[in-house]
Every structure is written in C-alpha cells, then in structure tokens.
Amino acid sequence: MMAFFWHHELLLWFVAVGLAAAEMKLDCGLEFVTLVWSDSGSQADASLFRLGSCFPTTFTPREVVFNVELDNCNFRRLVSGNELNYTNDLFYMSSPGSYVLPFTLPVVCSYQRPKDWYPILYEPVSSTYGVEDLLFHIELMNADFSGPAETSTFPLGSMIPIMASVEEVAHQPLLLLLEECVAATTSDLETAVETYTIITNKGCLVDSKITRSKFEQRQKASELQLSLQAFRFELGQEVYIHCTMFAWDPNGLDGTKKACHYVKGHGWELLDNPVYSSICDCCDSSCKTRRARSPGAGNGLFQKAVIGPLVITDLA
Known part of the structure; x- marks a missing residue:
C-alpha cells in the first residue's frame, strides 16, 4: 500500500x-x-x-x-x-x-503523508428528497465517510462508500433503513433492461454473501453507511443505484424493518443489535410484509432515491 x-x-x-x-x-x-x-x-x-x-x-x-x-x-x-x-x-x-x-x-x-499526495476533486454525486416533514439524502462518500467522494469511477473489487440519511425536522428520532437497492444503466428504473440486486427482502444486503459489501457501524440512527464492493455489471458504462429509503421507529425492528448483512463464517447479522440476528433468518427465504406499526403520527415513511452516474472499470 x-x-x-x-x-x-x-x-x-x-x-x-x-x-x-x-x-x-x-x-x-x-x-x-x-x-x-x-x-x-x-x-x-x-x-x-x-x-x-x-x-x-x-x-x-x-x-x-x-x-x-x-x-x-x-x-x-x-x-x-x-x-x-x-x-x-x-x-x-x-x-x-x-x-x-x-x-x-x-x-x-x-x-x-506522501509528499505528492493531493485529493482529487470532482462534483459530488448526491441526491436530496423531501417528503412530509422529513428530508432524505443519499450520496457517494470518500473512503472514511468523512466527506463527499473524490471520484465517481471505481475499479472492479474496490469499495464504493454510500451514505443515506434522514433529517428529522420536528419529528421524533427515527432509524434510517435501506429496504431495497438495485443497480441499472438508466436513471429511470422502469426502462432498465438489466439490473443487479444489492439489497432486497426488506433490508437484506444479499450482495454481501458473494462480496465484501457490508453495512458499517452506525454513527447516528438517522444515518446508514454502506460499503459496497464494486461489482461486475456493465463495466465502463454509467451505472445508477436505485434505492428505497425508509424512516422507522428505532425500537420497532422486525423481519420487515431491518438492516442485515452476511458475515463470512458466521451467517446473517443484524446491524443494530447482533444479539437479535435471528430477525435476519428470513434473508435466505422470504421476509413477509406485515401491517406496519406507527412510529409516531402515521406509518414509517418511504422515499425512492437514485444515485449516479458512477462507473465501474475492469482491472485488466
């Protein structure tokens, strides 16, 4: 290194x-x-x-x-x-x-620090969405999640840091979750011919079963950091990542409201409390939807989001 x-x-x-x-x-x-x-x-x-x-x-x-x-x-x-x-x-x-x-x-x-080291600057890739009294945000980050990404090009196998967050404007504290995420070559998911599944089944990071992708330890309940290993999908082309963000009661985790990733040699692990990782058992089958409990005045709030374009390049 x-x-x-x-x-x-x-x-x-x-x-x-x-x-x-x-x-x-x-x-x-x-x-x-x-x-x-x-x-x-x-x-x-x-x-x-x-x-x-x-x-x-x-x-x-x-x-x-x-x-x-x-x-x-x-x-x-x-x-x-x-x-x-x-x-x-x-x-x-x-x-x-x-x-x-x-x-x-x-x-x-x-x-x-190397004498010839200097940061590479570019226009950050980020998106912000407002819904009711909440403000959702998702963006590419740098390696330690301390600021915006320095590039939108990632070699195959490298890590793509992504952070999603929700601003709780006049609202009780909420937990930010990613319910679904897929990659496509278009910013409009409905027109995509091929997709690559990253998160599915109500918060299961299925990509972590075959890669080093993982959820990072939370710094705030209202933020979720995802280290996504650059995958083999439409190499050299523009790629967009489509996600469903969800704000929920921090005390209301269950099989349909969770953040689970796969730890090699240990199985599925619940990010927010590994002691209760049995919540993630359905990740290999089907995590069925049930009637949502209210995290306040009304149900948890969803927000569709897209981040990109980014480019994954072949190492060869």
Missing part, C-alpha cells in the same frame, strides 16, 4: 467492571494491522470482541487476536498535516445478563 510509515507498538491498560488488568497491543504495518487483547482474568467472552466491523482472527479464553488489512474492518482514513492516520475502534459487545459491561477503545495507526 505504502512504503512510508511510522511503526509503533501501543500498550494500553484498561480496568472495568468484571475485567482485571487487560492489555491491548497494537502493531501497525504497511498494509496489515495486528491487535492483541490479553486478559489474564478471563472475565470477558473473547468471541464478543470486534475491531470495527471485523470478527477476531483467532481467540482463546484469555486472548483475542486481529490480523487485518487497513482496507478492511471500517478503518477510517484522515490526512492531517504530514500525517496519514487510520483510525478504528475495538469494542466489546457484552451479552444479555453479563456483568462485564460493553466498552470501546480507540485504535490509531499513524503514517507519514
């Missing part, structure tokens, strides 16, 4: 309810990061640790190890002065009834 970096090892000591002295060791490499969490007291369930969106590479009752690429696990990239920082979070999910409380620790790898 880069031949310039500041190698460092970070030792942190953490004390919490149910945890004795626990040690976190971070080793930042050129393309890979190794993080080791050790707890001699063995109070925590090692399987419940996550580094960003990644599960442990290996774990024992006393040690959790992550060997991951900087391009994975929802690492966020930030350029500041002469530094290029990749940041993430190590978090412990805990479990129902456990006396070990959930916690989060920052993870930072710092590298020297």
Whole structure:
C-alpha cells in the first residue's frame, strides 16, 4: 500500500467492571494491522470482541487476536498535516445478563503523508428528497465517510462508500433503513433492461454473501453507511443505484424493518443489535410484509432515491 510509515507498538491498560488488568497491543504495518487483547482474568467472552466491523482472527479464553488489512474492518482514513492516520475502534459487545459491561477503545495507526499526495476533486454525486416533514439524502462518500467522494469511477473489487440519511425536522428520532437497492444503466428504473440486486427482502444486503459489501457501524440512527464492493455489471458504462429509503421507529425492528448483512463464517447479522440476528433468518427465504406499526403520527415513511452516474472499470 505504502512504503512510508511510522511503526509503533501501543500498550494500553484498561480496568472495568468484571475485567482485571487487560492489555491491548497494537502493531501497525504497511498494509496489515495486528491487535492483541490479553486478559489474564478471563472475565470477558473473547468471541464478543470486534475491531470495527471485523470478527477476531483467532481467540482463546484469555486472548483475542486481529490480523487485518487497513482496507478492511471500517478503518477510517484522515490526512492531517504530514500525517496519514487510520483510525478504528475495538469494542466489546457484552451479552444479555453479563456483568462485564460493553466498552470501546480507540485504535490509531499513524503514517507519514506522501509528499505528492493531493485529493482529487470532482462534483459530488448526491441526491436530496423531501417528503412530509422529513428530508432524505443519499450520496457517494470518500473512503472514511468523512466527506463527499473524490471520484465517481471505481475499479472492479474496490469499495464504493454510500451514505443515506434522514433529517428529522420536528419529528421524533427515527432509524434510517435501506429496504431495497438495485443497480441499472438508466436513471429511470422502469426502462432498465438489466439490473443487479444489492439489497432486497426488506433490508437484506444479499450482495454481501458473494462480496465484501457490508453495512458499517452506525454513527447516528438517522444515518446508514454502506460499503459496497464494486461489482461486475456493465463495466465502463454509467451505472445508477436505485434505492428505497425508509424512516422507522428505532425500537420497532422486525423481519420487515431491518438492516442485515452476511458475515463470512458466521451467517446473517443484524446491524443494530447482533444479539437479535435471528430477525435476519428470513434473508435466505422470504421476509413477509406485515401491517406496519406507527412510529409516531402515521406509518414509517418511504422515499425512492437514485444515485449516479458512477462507473465501474475492469482491472485488466
């Protein structure tokens, strides 16, 4: 990835309810990061640790190890002065009834910024829609979701960051969901000859079963971040992504109101509370629609949206 970096090892000591002295060791490499969490007291369930969106590479009752690429696990990239920082979070999910409380620790790898690095500027691809007292928005983002995308061209296999959001104007707090998303070569989905399914079945990211696509950990309930791996569909042509956004009661998740993605080796996982991932079991069959409960004065609000054009290019 880069031949310039500041190698460092970070030792942190953490004390919490149910945890004795626990040690976190971070080793930042050129393309890979190794993080080791050790707890001699063995109070925590090692399987419940996550580094960003990644599960442990290996774990024992006393040690959790992550060997991951900087391009994975929802690492966020930030350029500041002469530094290029990749940041993430190590978090412990805990479990129902456990006396070990959930916690989060920052993870930072710092590298020297290349002298010839500069951002590529272009007109951002975004769309805004108003419905009743809500304002829906969807756009292409940069790699760490900190601002608009720097390009609308993506090599096959690279990640396409997309963020959808809803502004809650004089409305109770709402959860933003993506119910359906498909790709087409036209901005009018009704005239499309071929499509590529990304999200279907009331919030199931089916593309994640065959690619590295995933929902990122939420920063706000009213925002949903999607890392979509560039897929083989009409390479070199303009592509539009058509989605149905849905604002809903944060406490009203069920089989028809959810955000689920597939985690290799673990199965379907519910973004907003993995403990209740059984909600996602219908993703491999049919998530039937049922009469909607009201998230306030009226039902949840849908909004059709389209983002593009963007271009996926072949690596060959």
